[in-house]
Amino acid sequence: MTQIGDSNAHVSVALPGAADSTLTLTWSFLTDRGNKRAVNEDSVVANPPLFAVADGMGGHSAGDIASAAVVTRLGDISGRAYIDADTIDAALGSALADIDLVGDESNLGTGTTVTGVALTIVDDEAQWAVFNIGDSRVYFFIDGELEQITTDHSVVQEMVAAGLITREQADVHPDGNIITRAVGFHEKPVPDYALVPIEPGQRILVCSDGLTKELTDHGIRHYLATTATAERAASELVAASLANGGRDNVTVLVLDVTEASDEVDLTQPRGSAR
Incomplete structure (x- = not known):
């Protein structure tokens, strides 16, 4: 597994069009191999303005390398407030x-999910660009x-959307691990995007399906x-996942948006990995 960026840190973000308006982003991430898996194929990046989790596909070779490739390239996006x-x-x-360089060495190939949020500007307003490929979630x-x-x-x-099964049935369906879109296998990655306005009071969870x-x-x-800080929320979510079985690798990134009174260079996160 690969971790890029500080696991517990915060930065202040200057909002466009308002020189004295800032918000603080405080985040924490935590990952665990789980109780059943021998290798952790999840990877995570927290490198403002982008935060993401990637889950290397189990059952395929080098899933950990695939997820690492994605967060490494996303982690290279730095030095700017918005993208x-x-x-x-x-x-x-x-x-x-x-990934394809690695996948070419295997008959099965390799791939990974990826999901996350990034700060962007739309019509002169700050927004979260939520992006997703696979079954990791925001x-x-x-x-x-x-x-x-x-x-x-x-x-x-797809079966739920077609009305063939319920959401509850989907949670225990034998095909629950089969995803229909990934980064890998020589296919152009096509994320879904959604825009959400950035505002104080938001708590964002980015997680793998573990x-x-x-x-x-x-x-x-x-x-x-019920948790006061992003760090405590991430810790308790992972602990609960492990207590409930921990059948897969689990990665959790919690990001809090609060009001700020001073502007800090977005390229210099405050805090350190632990």
Whole structure:
């Protein structure tokens, strides 16, 4: 597994069009191999303006290398306050070339999911660009409400959308691990994007499916609602996942948005990896 960026840190972000308006981003991430897997194929990047998790595909060779390639290329995006979808697409294209070099050495090939958020500007307003390929997820929690922003690219999600099975049946379906979109296998990576305005009070969760296999949305909401800091939220979510079985690698990144009174260079996060 590969970790890029500080695991516990914060930065202040100057909002466009308002010289004296800033918000603080505070984040924490934690990853664990889980109780069943021999290798951790998850990777994570927290390098403002971008935060993401990648889950190397189990059952394929070098899944850890695939996820590492994605977060490494995304981690190279630095030195700027805001980015756009074209920048993310270019980084994923470069990661695909890296992954295909490894995949060519295997009959099965290799690939990875990727999901995350990045600061972007749309119509002179700061927004979160939420992006996703595969079945890792992004949730927003604000005012006591939890919302899943991403839609899984998976066989069971397509069955749910078609009305063939319920969401509860999908959680225990034997094809639950089969995804329909990935970064790898010589296919151009095509993320889904969604825009969410950035505002104080947001708590953002970016996670691999090692979390959502073990916790329902109700459980996730509980830990996001009852923890005061991003660090505590990440720790308790991972601990709960392991206690509930820990059948897969689990990676959790929690990002809090709060009001700030001073402006700090976005390229210099405050805090250090632990």
